[in-house]
């Protein structure tokens with residue numbers, strides 16, 4: 001053992017057993033009982049290895065990052081330090097929102113390995129639930145809770161600038177993952193790139209049109225600058241519907257390995273943008289038994305409720321903490337009427353940021369490298385392309401005209417007005 | 421010696437001699453000749469000790485930071501690590517603009533001590549030159565050169581995001597100095613504070629009005645957030661006319677101890693705002709022999725030229741480097757017509773930021789803790805208050821209406837329209 005201390009080793013379903021047995025914090029989660037031990041690799045994600053570990057007396061999940069991107073291979077190296085940023089973010093976000101973040105049992109920085117709570121069935125990845133047409137009555141409430149608490153408590157509305165700058169510095173180290181976002185979200189879709197793909201030949205022209213759309217590219221430049229420069233809060237950084245696991249009464253946010261101090265709207269937009277993608281994909285999942293009409297209405301209502309509840313919870317947290325340690329709006333300056341105005345301004349900007357980032361996230365899922373299962377699972381390419389085109393047209397409009405939207409209701413109306 | 425290695429010691433005119441003699445990089449600057457050695461402390465600044473060292477064969481300046489603010493004393497502690505940030509910024513800015521930044525000969529982090537080029541007479545502090553009514557024909561050209569080169573080359577227009585995040589992290593350590601800015605520029609003037617002062621009783625009402633001006637406070641909140649959150653470039657952080665030493669043909673920028681990755685407009689605004697303060701102070705320096713009319717016109721022309729030359733140099737640097745390593749606007753995306761549009765948008769935002777920060781810097785010099793010699797040297801309090809009030813009224817207007825100004829010419833017109 002001693003010889004290997006301090007060195008990284010990629011584990012597998014077999015070697016993981018010894019690792020667990022040698023790690024007290026993991027053993028205890030299994031009740032120190034290895035009867036009926038089962039280990040199964042389930043990493044359906046793009047980047048890492050995820051193992052579900054169960055025994056007669058307990059369960060846990062092990063996630064290990066390798067020094068490259070799993071789905072591409074060693075040809076695309078990627079710092080395995082991302083596991084460190086994922087672990088400390090699960091802990092920090094978990095501190096503010098324990099109801100919606102899995103507990104971290106163990107973290108091994110050298111091994112880039114996290115042990116965390118196993119989100120047992122019926123938890124499934126939200127994106128799969130949305131494809132299956134499952135309604136989640138508490139989803140809006142839960143996600144609004146998660147986003148408001150994590151973003152508020154890691155911003156200057158809650159922290160001193162001293163704490164803030166220290167944390168910003170720490171997360172600057174997650175630069176490789178940020179660079180991936182910069183490339184695949186803000187750059188590749190707007191230029192020729194070997195990585196881009198689309199539902200060809202149907203969307204070939206549409207993809208080219210994105211690359212020639214000056215107005216769109218100018219807006220994207222602003223968003224990219226905001227992503228790279230603005231340390232507003234500790235964001236999850238990859239908050240799509242594949243980073244959420246849900247049941248009818250539980251909602252859990254996983255996989256914050258892209259975490260960084262960035263614009264809050266990047267998280268809110270990623271999430272809402274992916275819900276809008278789910279909406280536009282529904283027509284591709286409709287069949288004789290289910291036209292998905294009611295489900296589309298439920299998605300729209302969930303989008304509306306998510307933003308409205310977020311706004312309510314976020315401004316409430318702010319109001320409750322206005323005499324606290326946050327240094328952006330000192331209560332000796334901002335009180336009474338001007339406090340409400342300050343909140344209004346802040347939330348309005350955040351709303352427009354969210355729409356912009358959300359739109360950018362939608363576009364990149366249609367003409368960039370990484371597509372979403374919502375569309376990919378539509379077998380008929382022509383039908384898929386039709387769904388994608390409507391989503392793309394809406395996203396382009398939203399990105400360019402976002403400042404014209406004053407309410408989420410107006411956004412919902414615009415979604416419904418996209419012509420077939 | 422060994423016993424003291426690694427420990428900080430505040431030097432004085434006497435103990436500095438031994439320090440210099442024990443430091444080869446300093447000795448060599450004095451030609452290794454201590455004949456006629458003279459050491460004189462000249463720190464007219466607020467924070468640190470500055471020694472001019474001359475011998476028959478050479479000269480240099482030594483600047484030492486103590487762990488508190490000099491003009492206040494040990495009751496206001498302040499990290500002496502500020503000397504480290506000053507030293508590395510002099511080096512980084514000097515790398516991009518050697519013509520306008522003094523060379524660093526020596527840096528001792530433990531001692532918080534910098535050895536640098538002595539800017540010999542006729543160099544004087546620009547603020548003193550402005551008070552004396554001296555015209556500097558090359559000032560606009562030089563300062564535009566300094567600001568465009570230092571800001572451009574430390575931004576994402578020139579650097580990769582990897583370099584950028586590394587540098588941002590490093591400068592997060594300068595948080596104590598940033599906190600001082602946050603307090604004295606963006607907070608204290610807008611609330612009751614034991615530190616605030618103004619030309620009393622004349623400006624008492626004006627100072628109170630600032631604290632009651634909701635529209636003003638909402639704008640200041642936006643600027644404060646930008647200062648705390650937006651890592652756009654390595655800014656000097658304290659670029660007023662007291663941080664510039666000038667002759668008829670030389671312009672040198674000193675004292676970047678407040679350096680941090682922040683919004684570019686903070687530097688440009690600080691500098692232009694202090695020129696505008698100089699303008700409004702001139703009536704207090706007019707006498708029978710010199711009504712200062714021509715000099716006021718020269719200041720206005722200098723403000724106009726500084727911005728116009730800055731814009732020209734900055735966009736030229738950008739155009740020259742558009743196929744370089746900068747990652748904000750990849751040339752595969754932003755070329756031809758859209759490149760010009762992108763530049764226009766960027767510069768327009770920067771202009772409005774600069775006006776906002778400039779206005780905030782003006783306001784804090786009239787109703788905050790630290791005033792400027794331009795006004796302080798006006799003996800007659802009533803005349804001084806009159807000058808200050810006009811500057812304050814203009815600054816408030818500029819802060820609130822900055823987005824309405826499309827050109828620097830419009831700003832110049834507005835300055836001249838301030839009623840007596």
Ligand SMILES: Nc1ncnc2c1ncn2[C@@H]1O[C@H](COP(=O)(O)OP(=O)(O)O)[C@@H](O)[C@H]1O
Pocket residue numbers: 042043044045046047048049050061063102116117118119120125242243254255257
């Ligand atoms: N705590 C958990 N409980 C149950 N399943 C999980 C857990 N964490 C991850 N998974 C499963 O593993 C998959 C990949 O995990 P994820 O953290 O998204 O990895 P990646 O970073 O590779 O995308 C998820 O889609 C989910 O199916």
Ligand SMILES: Nc1ncnc2c1ncn2[C@@H]1O[C@H](COP(=O)(O)OP(=O)(O)O)[C@@H](O)[C@H]1O
Pocket residue numbers: 462463464465466467468469470481483522536537538539540545662663674675677
């Ligand atoms: N390199 C230099 N050459 C000549 N004089 C200098 C130099 N650096 C500083 N000084 C003088 O010392 C004063 C204080 O220096 P400064 O760097 O502004 O210190 P502080 O941080 O205390 O404001 C300046 O106003 C100037 O008169």
Ligand SMILES: [Mg+2]
Pocket residue numbers: 045046242243255
């Ligand atoms: Mg994932």
Ligand SMILES: [Mg+2]
Pocket residue numbers: 045047238255257
């Ligand atoms: Mg992941």
Ligand SMILES: [Mg+2]
Pocket residue numbers: 321322323324325326327329330331
């Ligand atoms: Mg507060």
Ligand SMILES: [Mg+2]
Pocket residue numbers: 465466662663675
């Ligand atoms: Mg100074």
Ligand SMILES: [Mg+2]
Pocket residue numbers: 465467658675677
């Ligand atoms: Mg200084």
